[in-house]
Amino acid sequence: MRIGSPKETYAADEGLFRTRTQWAWFGILLLSLVLFPFLSNLYWLYLVCLISIHVISATGLNILTGYTGQVSLGQAAFMGVGAYTVAWLDNHAATPFVLNLLAAGGVTTVVGMVAGLPSLRVKGLYLAIATIAASFILHFVFLNWESVTGGARGMNIAPPQAFGHELANADTFYWLVMPVTVVMVLLAANLFRTRVGRAFIAIRDRDISASVLGISLPVYKLMSFAIASFYAGIAGGFYAYFFGAINPESFPLLMSIFYLAAVIVGGLGTILGSILGAVFMTLTPELLRYGVDVMEPFVDDASALLSPVRTMVFGLLIVGFLLFEPHGLAEIWRRVRRFFHLWPFRN
Amino acid sequence: MEWLFFFEVSLAGLGFGALYALTAVAFVVIYKATRVINLAMGEMLMFGAYLFFGFAAGMALPVWLALVLALLGGALLGLGLERIVIRPLLGENPISVFMVTIGLSSVLVGLVEIIWTATPRSLPDFLPSDPIFIGDAFVAPKTFWSFVIAAVVIGVFLVLFRFWRGGVALRATASDQGAAYAMGINVPAVYSLSWGLAGMLAAGAGILLGSVAGISSEMGVFGLTVLVVVIVGGLDSVLGALVAGLFIGWVESLAGVYLGGEYEHLMTFIILMVVLLLRPWGLFGTREIERL
Amino acid sequence: MSILRVDGLSLAFGGLQALRDVSLDVAPGSITAVIGPNGAGKTSLFNAVSGFYRPQAGRVVLEGQDISRVTPPRRAALGLGRTFQNIALFRGMTVMDNVKLGAHVRTRTGPLAAMWYLGPARREEVRIRAEVEQEVFDFLEIDHIRRSPVAGLPYGLQKRVELARALAMRPKVLMLDEPVAGMNREEKEDMARFILDARDQWGLTVLMVEHDMGMVMDICDQVHVLNFGEKIAGGTPAEVQAHPEVIAAYLGSDDMATLRERLRGERGAA
Numbered sequence: 001m002r003i004g005s006p007k008e009t010y011a012a013d014e015g016l017f018r019t020r021t022q023w024a025w026f027g028i029l030l031l032s033l034v035l036f037p038f039l040s041n042l043y044w045l046y047l048v049c050l051i052s053i054h055v056i057s058a059t060g061l062n063i064l065t066g067y068t069g070q071v072s073l074g075q076a077a078f079m080g081v082g083a084y085t086v087a088w089l090d091n092h093a094a095t096p097f098v099l100n101l102l103a104a105g106g107v108t109t110v111v112g113m114v115a116g117l118p119s120l121r122v123k124g125l126y127l128a129i130a131t132i133a134a135s136f137i138l139h140f141v142f143l144n145w146e147s148v149t150g151g152a153r154g155m156n157i158a159p160p161q162a163f164g165h166e167l168a169n170a171d172t173f174y175w176l177v178m179p180v181t182v183v184m185v186l187l188a189a190n191l192f193r194t195r196v197g198r199a200f201i202a203i204r205d206r207d208i209s210a211s212v213l214g215i216s217l218p219v220y221k222l223m224s225f226a227i228a229s230f231y232a233g234i235a236g237g238f239y240a241y242f243f244g245a246i247n248p249e250s251f252p253l254l255m256s257i258f259y260l261a262a263v264i265v266g267g268l269g270t271i272l273g274s275i276l277g278a279v280f281m282t283l284t285p286e287l288l289r290y291g292v293d294v295m296e297p298f299v300d301d302a303s304a305l306l307s308p309v310r311t312m313v314f315g316l317l318i319v320g321f322l323l324f325e326p327h328g329l330a331e332i333w334r335r336v337r338r339f340f341h342l343w344p345f346r347n
Numbered sequence: 348m349e350w351l352f353f354f355e356v357s358l359a360g361l362g363f364g365a366l367y368a369l370t371a372v373a374f375v376v377i378y379k380a381t382r383v384i385n386l387a388m389g390e391m392l393m394f395g396a397y398l399f400f401g402f403a404a405g406m407a408l409p410v411w412l413a414l415v416l417a418l419l420g421g422a423l424l425g426l427g428l429e430r431i432v433i434r435p436l437l438g439e440n441p442i443s444v445f446m447v448t449i450g451l452s453s454v455l456v457g458l459v460e461i462i463w464t465a466t467p468r469s470l471p472d473f474l475p476s477d478p479i480f481i482g483d484a485f486v487a488p489k490t491f492w493s494f495v496i497a498a499v500v501i502g503v504f505l506v507l508f509r510f511w512r513g514g515v516a517l518r519a520t521a522s523d524q525g526a527a528y529a530m531g532i533n534v535p536a537v538y539s540l541s542w543g544l545a546g547m548l549a550a551g552a553g554i555l556l557g558s559v560a561g562i563s564s565e566m567g568v569f570g571l572t573v574l575v576v577v578i579v580g581g582l583d584s585v586l587g588a589l590v591a592g593l594f595i596g597w598v599e600s601l602a603g604v605y606l607g608g609e610y611e612h613l614m615t616f617i618i619l620m621v622v623l624l625l626r627p628w629g630l631f632g633t634r635e636i637e638r639l
Numbered sequence: 640m641s642i643l644r645v646d647g648l649s650l651a652f653g654g655l656q657a658l659r660d661v662s663l664d665v666a667p668g669s670i671t672a673v674i675g676p677n678g679a680g681k682t683s684l685f686n687a688v689s690g691f692y693r694p695q696a697g698r699v700v701l702e703g704q705d706i707s708r709v710t711p712p713r714r715a716a717l718g719l720g721r722t723f724q725n726i727a728l729f730r731g732m733t734v735m736d737n738v739k740l741g742a743h744v745r746t747r748t749g750p751l752a753a754m755w756y757l758g759p760a761r762r763e764e765v766r767i768r769a770e771v772e773q774e775v776f777d778f779l780e781i782d783h784i785r786r787s788p789v790a791g792l793p794y795g796l797q798k799r800v801e802l803a804r805a806l807a808m809r810p811k812v813l814m815l816d817e818p819v820a821g822m823n824r825e826e827k828e829d830m831a832r833f834i835l836d837a838r839d840q841w842g843l844t845v846l847m848v849e850h851d852m853g854m855v856m857d858i859c860d861q862v863h864v865l866n867f868g869e870k871i872a873g874g875t876p877a878e879v880q881a882h883p884e885v886i887a888a889y890l891g892s893d894d895m896a897t898l899r900e901r902l903r904g905e906r907g908a909a
Contacts, residue, residue: 010772011765071445118623122627126627129575129578132574133616133617133623136571137616137620188754194748194753194756195739195740195763195767196748196750196753199740201731201732202729204731208691210740212711212712212721213720213721214716214744216710227750257453260446307465308456308461308465309457310457312456314450314457315450315455315456319450319454322436322446
């Protein structure tokens with residue numbers, strides 16, 4: 001059982017991790033992330049790289065949708081912008097990958113802010129629909145601006161080069177994507193220790209009151225769009241490098257729904273939720289694939305069922321969590337933690 | 348420009364627009380009664396079309412029976428969704444309900460693909476196929492007949508909406524739920540009614556759409572255009588649904604022919620953006636006053 | 640010289656005239672009340688002063704500066720703090736964050752600095768935290784609930800947190816919309832004390848809408864009476880009580896009985 005955690009200064013009490021136990025767990029997490037590649041195989045490394053990309057994008061979406069309350073169905077399309085930026089630079093400018101990724105973040109930020117302009121005029125469901133429109137328009141651009149995007153054929157991207165090595169496979173790519181993910185998640189968490197994060201939440205909870213209390217809605221809504229898009233852009237850039245090829249169909253509306261599902265399942269408005277949601281939503285299809293493999297000898301054409309079952313399970317997860325566990329996996333996690341904090345006393 | 352060709356293209360557009368209008372009416376009915384924006388409408392439409400396919404082609408029932416069963420199935424789907432998923436969430440944050448309908452659309456797509464696979468199919472022909480001419484202009488017979496049927500269904504619906512007890516209850520609930528409840532209207536029953544009715548309308552629209560353009564598990568995308576239609580027309584306006592449905596159908600048809608197929612949906616979404624920025628409550632919708 | 644002046648304000652929603660040519664002056668350091676029967680336009684007046692409603696005519700002047708065309712957040716930054724009639728706390732935040740949010744108008748940290756949480760951003764947060772703790776939490780006696788989510792708090796405490804948030808703005812004019820509505824006697828007395836102390840300690844000016852006549856008559860320096868969107872009287876509590884139009888306005892409305900009873904009760908008690 002844990003009782004209280006006295007502090008000497010306000011600064012200490014404002015910390016991201018407030019108890020020694022929390023610091024210890026964070027250390028253990030970092031250590032296991034460092035050790036993971038040495039103890040694991042390529043298949044798991046591949047999955048973890050994919051999860052990392054999803055975590056970045058889901059964290060961005062959670063800032064926008066979970067914290068600021070602006071529902072967006074454009075996250076995948078924004079990732080597309082980042083991916084195409086990286087692809088174009090890779091094919092035309094031969095700039096180093098760090099620069100390409102930053103450019104992907106930058107370009108997507110600008111595009112995301114433009115796509116967020118309707119949020120100044122409409123909100124709630126109307127805004128969600130406007131983001132659907134934005135993603136259709138972006139898809140149109142990917143498909144038809146052939147001189148830049150390669151049209152329906154898409155583009156190929158060479159693996160990133162670092163210190164004379166090609167980061168072509170998951171075992172090397174991991175060392176690029178994982179540190180960036182950790183940093184970006186921490187940056188997002190910091191945001192909500194400050195006035196900017198409070199302004200976001202205030203807009204979500206009561207936008208008009210927030211405005212009367214001194215929060216400029218246009219500024220902070222666009223800022224939220226900008227940050228979410230920056231995350232999407234970086235995630236999209238990694239996506240392009242990771243898969244080595246992109247085309248307009250790489251970023252369908254369904255993928256935006258996937259991210260929305262991830263933040264709902266994980267927990268809207270919690271950083272931990274973005275991580276848990278991305279992990280859960282990436283591993284679920286793998287689990288389904290495993291199930292299909294098991295069923296293969298008994299059911300005709302079991303592998304053909306994989307894709308529809310996956311679609312259905314995504315839907316069921318969204319519906320189920322919203323109905324029965326609207327605060328997501330993060331809330332379940334909190335309950336578990338509380339149980340152990342209070343143990344052996346019952347709450 | 349060739350006027351006859353323009354006229355033919357316009358007619359084809361209006362024919363398709365009638366299907367938008369029909370589905371949009373279903374959308375508006377749900378919104379008026381329960382204030383839910385149902386993003387699964389396109390998938391409910393798809394499900395209806397597949398039911399018809401299952402009954403008519405799979406089980407080889409006579410077309411009229413398959414039609415009746417598919418419409419009933421659509422209504423049942425609407426009723427079931429309302430009862431199981433939507434009602435527990437009424438009064439919650441509208442965004443949650445909206446996201447639930449997104450989840451439902453995924454479930455329906457998955458279900459259809461599991462039962463009927465993702466391969467596109469065509470529905471058995473049941474519309475007359477003699478060529479139709481209006482003046483000198485040729486209209487594809489399927490388009491013509493689907494327009495006529497959609498118009499008749501909408502007409503019947505409008506009469507019901509205006510005069511039938513259930514229709515009156517629905518309108519009363521839409522304008523003031525509390526007052527309707529106090530006047531002894533069974534509001535939960537109205538919720539069920541609206542979803543059942545909308546499910547049936549959507550199934551009907553799906554069968555018509557399927558017989559014009561074939562069916563596939565991706566035909567739910569149609570629902571996105573319908574979403575644009577209801578926003579342009581105004582979420583709570585039946586008149587808006589009709590006018591905007593025909594208008595969007597017409598614009599898409601013109602854009603598709605004169606600019607190229609890829610511009611069809613681009614035009615739709617550009618119209619949507621313009622409406623959202625200039626008049627977010629739509630052409631005929633009610634403007635909601637914000638309160639502190 | 641008034642710190643806040645409302646000048647000929649008219650506001651209509653469609654055909655409904657919520658405010659008609661309302662003018663009033665608020666003297667610096669005073670506690671001024673706006674009273675009137677239900678639907679008289681008191682909250683509309685507040686919302687127009689906050690900038691949420693756009694009046695069709697009239698001006699709002701803060702410290703000699705015409706702020707009629709200034710956006711609500713800018714008005715907040717210029718020194719208009721307020722609370723709301725039906726408590727507008729941010730349910731997703733703790734008491735601490737709600738109150739810190741009040742300090743938004745006088746902090747600067749931008750998104751990039753916030754994400755790295757280094758140097759200036761960190762110092763600013765710690766400074767705000769210390770201020771909130773030392774000035775607001777101690778003063779309003781809510782330090783024990785600082786980490787609680789606001790959603791589960793009892794009504795009286797929620798009202799107090801809302802006041803804390805408004806104080807954290809360090810406003811020049813503190814606008815309170817029914818600060819003691821729905822409170823029991825003890826809570827009302829606490830709230831009255833907080834308002835008086837806040838005025839004295841920070842030299843604030845208080846403008847409030849209140850139904851509780853006892854409270855208004857006790858702590859206010861000036862009272863303005865609205866009826867059907869029009870100002871029918873203004874002056875010291877004693878003047879207003881004696882004003883025939885005021886008595887007529889309350890006559891027949893539900894508030895009359897309460898008003899008379901309260902006035903008699905308060906006088907008897909004093």
